[in-house]
Amino acid sequence: MNKTDSIDILLSVTGMTPQVVTETLYAIHKETPERFPKEIYIITTKKGAEGVRNNLLGEKGKLNEFYREYGISPIVFNEDRHLKIIHDVDGELIDDARTKEEQAVIADFIFNEIKELTELNQNNTPKYRIHASIAGGRKTMTYLTGSSMNILANPEDRLSHVLVSEAFESNKEFYYPTKSENLIPGKQEGIYLDTSKAKVELSEIPLMRLRTLLDNKNSSLLTGYTHAVNEINKRLMINPKYLELTVDPDTFTLTISEKKSVILNNNQISVVLEPREFAVFMFIIEKIKNGEGFTIPSSKYKYESFIDAVKSFFELFSKIPVKDEMFQKRITETRDSELYELIKAINSKISEYAEECNITDPVIPPYSENTNWLYTLADNANIVLKRSGKKDFIILNGDPYDSGRNHNLIHPVKIESFELNKDFLTSQKDFWQNTIKNINKKIQKELPSTDLAVFYTITCPNKVYRLGIPPENIHIRNHLD
Template identity: 30%
Template sequence: MKTVLLATTGMSPAVLTETVWALAREKPAVVPDEVYVVTTVSGAAKLKELLFGPDAAWESLRKNILGKKAGCDNRLVFDPADIVVARKKLGGKKIALDALTDVADHTAFADTLCSKLWEFTSQPGTRVIASLAGGYKTMSALMLSAMQLLANDGDRCTHVLVSGGLDAPGLGFFFPTTKAQAGCVQLIDIPLIPLRRWFDRHLGHKPPPSYADLVARADSATRPSLEVGPYPAIAINGARQNLACRPYTYMRFFAECAKEGRMPFTGLDDIATALAVWEPRDFNLADLDPSAYKMNKHLSELRKKLPALAPFLPRR
């Protein structure tokens, strides 16, 4: 299985090398095959300066992890071409972002993240590790949000913690080279709940045009829907069901109350009071006992027969 590391960075590229070093120290070791970074113009310049400049910190990291095989090992592939600078549309042109200063900048950055994540998560046999350690806080938040929507089972989100003063500005620390330093770098897994499985069929095979579109698709696909038609028909998430008179009456009652803004109810007694005076215009009311005891019994039976109705029924 191929492993891709996707990171966000700002003006401290060391979070990338620290993350890679920490992954390689896991048991079993995780050594990404490919590495990509989404950042700004200034962030890209800093990456090129500190990782690919005269001191070549990235190549030093590769040799530290891969040893003598670094020259022929195809893992940890990362060069300036793998640095993606987010861009936004302005006056019919795409302008590279030098910083995230307004809503439009953050929207453009989110769109770029989604595009890259879609590319990697759609590849069979590919595991994605997303690093949240670098850049603006909103970069990390957007990365986590996009991962929750696009990640597959087995993908990860990580953060790296550096202690012992090794993260001090100007120190030039990129990864541990001594045992003492090794104890100062910790990789933290951020809990990730992949939601893609719940709306994957709504995504299709084309990448979403934007982060906002991705969120809208997920919301539409995962939001439960209930339509109550003429007796005896209802539709749960688009699937038609025919109900007997009594359960249909309950669902008709709750649907009309929700439409009128009368829900949620505070308890069964509150429901019973409202049900006692309810008079549907185009439906003959079933013979219902509005007592709390009977209602609880009927609603429990309805939950058992149609579990998909649970989101539309009062909580117990």
């Protein structure tokens, strides 16, 4: 994220000690001036607001005094916008946080204010970079601010407390270290302290950043602190060993389920894929179950890339789903269908070339004087698929029914020179990546939130495709049952 996309702000919680605002501003100016805020937001109670108005605001207030002493352009502070006085649903201002009811109101108020400040722009970047201070306010208020930041904070948001020299700590006359000598009464009668000798430092508190457990849609729907905590707890309770995936080749359906219902009300949800998507999903899921993983073929112009692409391309043929009762019946009963013959022909041809070229691995060699069989194989595949009545089953790039099709898009070898075709490598890489992307989108759309989607979508750690649920929890129904 470009740092200029977001506006730096200070969010401070205050009670009867408004000086925590100027103390924090001083520490930021001293330690991280590049993050000095352009705006200040203060969350406080009715009594706390009086202290802010009487001590911080106005021409002679401590904020302007601080700006003048350190040559800082005054930060615009509009009471209606920047002074957030805690109130209940009826608009009644809260005097203090002394009852259970007031505590609940304060919790929701603080959470919703922080939720608003952490919202994202249309370009998916934060509106603000927040420096949240929990140096003031009652203990409950500071805890709720820190806890809400843990749930909602964006990557560059910060949370801190200020450390003040012991002699100046909790001194109502002290607001920030001055540049020159300035005496204020100390805690003991007759003792005066020089504010220029005071030390104020930031103590940054690490954030857990639980926002990653929520998608943007869900975070905007949260109605208050308790609701947010409950939702986060749900997500933290998800255990992969209680998740199951059932794959049905007959209906192209993925059934996602929880043994212990945490997110799904009815314990399961179904996702229906298109035939092409289902073929790719089956290809990858079977490798995951066997502990093999799968890496998308590279588009780099190398022999190994060609071998991987062709190997994956032909292996995918065996996963082509055919949703046609008569066609499926012939596969089931006679095992003598065009599709079965096609698969046999592929295997036979691969073995034949492997033997001729003394290749141990049964893959197609990149150089050959006879490439017509590959055209024939592609045509045969398309004839078989066309007879099923479903054009969506076509997994070859280009229009297979167009006699003038560009063979370079589906053929790994150039006819003229019998050299490797880079277009083939690129088209295969794009095919796998785009199809997997579409599969993940469908899964994310059907699931109520990203909580389960992160386990069921296909990810690529270390360039190998994986799912977040254990392989033993993946069940594939027998296509011939």
